[in-house]
Amino acid sequence: MQHFPIFLAIAGRRVIVSGGGEAALAKLRLLLKTEARLCVFASAPAPDIRLWAAEGRLTLTERALAPGDAVSAALFYAANEDEAEDARVTRLAQAEGALTNWVDNLAQSQFITPAIVDRDPVTVAIGTEGAAPVLARAIKADLEARLPAHLGPLARIGKTFRKAVEALPMGRARRDFWSDYYFKTGPEHIVSEGKGIVERGLKTLLADHLSRRAAPGRVALVGAGPGDPELLTLKARRALDEADVVIYDRLVAPEILDLARREAKMIHAGKEGFGPSMSQSDICRLITDHAARGAYVVRLKSGDPTVYGRLDEEIDALEAAGLAWSVIPGITAASAAAAGIGQSLTKRGRNSALRFLTGHDVKGFAEHDWRGLARAGEVAAIYMAKKGARFLQGRLLMHGASADTPVTVVENASRAGGRTLATTLARLPVDIDSAALTGPAILLYGLSPRAAEAALPLLQKDHA
């Protein structure tokens, strides 16, 4: 950022414009919206400038700028549209301590004027550091269309109410009040009946909010998907937008955490499947404590919360505490991995059933229906299997599985650094060891990547 945007306190301070033609007029039209004391120095001022001077909206001196004119000015515009003259007045004004802008000369300007969307007291300043004025104008036009004209008056009336609203408890109660005011009650009243009604309406609205019993908290158990933020559901997005507290697992991608409401309290619960971390009962207590105090808690889990997500323990704790909860599903790692290798998880004539397995559980390596899995054509998505690969292989071979059964390991499905390892049951443990996987990985037993079905490369970059 070569230019730092700020809002300068300008009311009652001197702003000088040197020049009386088109460039000066354009700047003056903007500056006239401010409460600054405008002074124009021009030997041949345009008629509009004379008119504004006659109306008392600016002070006009009908000569070129001279030494001493810019003393104690806050801002100075060189708008003579004459290079030598603009250079001269800029030097002068700088020497006298004003911040200077040479109109249409970025390199010689100490500050630049942004494109402005004016809904006073709400102002939006758009700058492109001179790189793309067309873009700035397009953004301005877009915002002009989107921000209702009554936004300014509403904000001004709202400002006079800030003190009164402190009667509401901090946090959600106040946010709910302001959101009601700016997006519902305020616009309705101002459009139909004008400012007096808005003020009376605000009083009624505040009384209404004050009389509401402190709303009890609620909890959404939300699936964050496999990692790519674009694979979040719209519901998950909205929950993150509204959350007071986000309690997230280790596997939730940082890009997704960035989407949470800026004021939300972010708590890392550190869990990864059955791995070591904060104890499950501590996590349950954390969730119920925050919700009991009235917060909207988003419990964010990687993938789908109903798949190896210890969901039931948390729901039981919420039920026991009498708190409202809901589950927002997400895309599970198996779906993302299958999409990544271009295979479907079920296929007519190959497998009509699909199993979700875990490589290990709380008690260690997990036992499964090995005989059933060993049959030709079976497909399973095996979570948390990195460490248990040799155990899996041993059990499956022992129960008659073919050593050639394809297995695809997908590491970091849908994330940056995604890798696909196409192997067979015979080579699985050795290949997994030499691949030195560091990210979360899932095994697709019975599937090989569509692209690699003919010749199996050992390790390939994901085609994503």
Ligand code: SAH
């Ligand atoms: N609820 C999650 C699973 C949690 S268990 C889901 O539905 O996906 C954690 C295991 O999920 C990891 O050990 C790994 O096997 C798998 N996993 C999660 N995200 C993954 C990803 N992006 N790529 C590959 N495997 C992933």
